[in-house]
Amino acid sequence: MSHKHPFTFALAASLCALSTLACSTALSGQSKGAEFPETSTRVLDLAQLSGMDRLLDRLADRRVIFVGESHDRYEDHLNQLAIIQGLHARGKPLVIGMEFFQQPFQPALDDYIAGTLDEAEFLRRTQYFDRWRYDYRLYRPILRFAREQRIPVIALNLESELTRRVGEVGIAGLSTDERARIPTGIDRADPAYRARLEAVFKQHPGADQRNIEHFVEVQLMWDEGMADRAAQALAAHPDRTLVVLAGSGHLEYGQGIPKRLLRRVDVPSAIVLNGADRDLDPAVADFLLFPKQVDLPAAGLLGVMLDQTAAGEGMLVQGFAEKSGAKAAGIVAGDRILRIGTQPIASYADIRIALLDSQPGQTLPVEVQRKGLVGADERLTFLVELH
Known part of the structure; x- marks a missing residue:
């Protein structure tokens, strides 16, 4: 059964059509003994x-x-x-x-x-x-x-948690329990692997201050x-x-x-x-x-910044994106999001799940808890257009 994939062309010849040409020996008209840089030209036969x-x-x-x-x-x-x-x-x-x-x-x-x-x-x-x-x-x-x-x-x-700990203290600094969770037989012997990692490490801001061995x-x-x-x-x-x-x-x-x-x-x-x-x-x-670029369809967003460390019911709104449907609808910093559509909100994951199949331009009811100026907190619902 044939399965065509519209986004892909594969070099299914496993790069066997690539070859290296030594141009310095093939240039015509050059004087005897002249030297030219090796180009290491690779040729891809498109018929393959x-x-x-x-x-x-x-x-x-x-x-x-x-x-x-x-x-x-x-x-x-x-x-x-x-x-x-x-x-x-x-x-x-x-x-x-x-x-x-x-x-x-x-x-x-x-x-x-x-x-x-x-x-x-x-x-x-x-x-x-x-x-x-x-x-x-x-x-x-x-x-x-x-x-x-x-x-x-x-x-x-x-x-x-384990890899973060290694980044902080290295493998030698792990506790006995932590060391029991790491794989045995770690091979450090590939110089090309290390050289590639060192090149990546140097691209990170503050690389001079960080421990490359831990990286x-x-x-x-x-x-x-x-x-x-x-x-x-x-x-x-x-x-x-x-x-x-x-x-x-x-x-x-x-x-x-x-x-x-x-x-x-x-x-x-x-x-x-x-x-x-x-x-x-x-x-x-x-x-x-060599696939064509394919963009994932845009998802709808509330346009809020959340404080994921704040204790309490729902998720605390800390601020807003420059273009925010939530802010335009009347939600303010300090509100706690309790529900989006039919989805109760108790965690950051709940927010992402509630918006997983949403689209820009869609309107959803968002219930929030707002601290009362005097007396008990209020529960308010806003119709938010997603951006």
């Missing part, structure tokens, strides 16, 4: 370009497929979905590993995939909006397909932790192909998750990345995709 079907054929015999992303690029997530759907349509039993969920929340993922937990409660229990925060609609089609087809989804990432150790923890969890998933599902979805920085050149997983489990694998804004380097991945 293919589509998603050919890519899926090439991936069908791999036990692990790493599919990278830029987290906020919708087209990357559409391609991830297309690969998962295409392999499933070819009869490949799958398990999906996701960077975007942290390991302690695996039970909530299992319940959602099993159909015993609805989407809103799943988002609350995984603490998605506190721990990941990228628009959930980017990942929603993948998770819904996994739920419909009962494809297991594995939370790959270590809990942020490197946090990255090692992320990559080794996800690789270790992926290896466990392969062992638990010996008859399934593992599709790992993660940021491209964890996958390119195989330096992050791939080499660390394959060190644990030697299986056939492939790396698939978006080729946009990237040098055509055969070492970076096995396949590069």
Whole structure:
């Protein structure tokens, strides 16, 4: 069955059409003995370009497929979905590993995939909006397909409390209990991996004041932790192909998750990345995709700034965006949002869930609690046009 994907062209020849030409030996008319810089020109034979079907054929015999992303690029997530759907349509039993969920929340993922937990409660229990925060609609089609087809989804990432602690004190500063939760066999021996991390570190403001060793150790923890969890998933599902979805920085050149997983489990694998804004380097991945940009439809926003640390009922309004439907409707700083539409509000996640399927221009009733100037607090409802 053929599955065309409208957003993708794949270099399904695995970059085999790239070649290096030594121009200095081919220039005509130059004087004998003249030297010119090596251009290292790469030539792409456009006749070799293919589509998603050919890519899926090439991936069908791999036990692990790493599919990278830029987290906020919708087209990357559409391609991830297309690969998962295409392999499933070819009869490949799958398990999906996701960077975007942290390991302690695996039970909530299992319940959602099993159909015993609805989407809103799943988002609350995984603490998605506190721990990941990228628009959930980017990942929603993948998770819904996994739920419909009962494809297991594995939370790959270590809990942020642990990686944050490593950033503060390093691995050596962890307590005995904390050290028991980190992966064993952390490999520090790849100089290219460290060099890439050092280059990233120097781009951060205040890099001179921060501990680069702790920064490197946090990255090692992320990559080794996800690789270790992926290896466990392969062992638990010996008859399934593992599709790992993660940021491209964890996958390119195989330096992050791939080499660390394959060190644990030697299986056939492939790396698939978006080729946009990237040098055509055969070492970076096995396949590069060149999708058209696709924008996620705009969601409706209240235009409020919230104090997530304030105790009390609902969520405290701290301020407003420059263009705020909430402010225009009459809500003021100090109000506590208690309900949006039919959704009671007790947390930041409830706000995000209430607005998940909203659209700009839509009007929603927003109930707030306002401190009374004299006497008891008031409950007021405003009709807010979302921006």
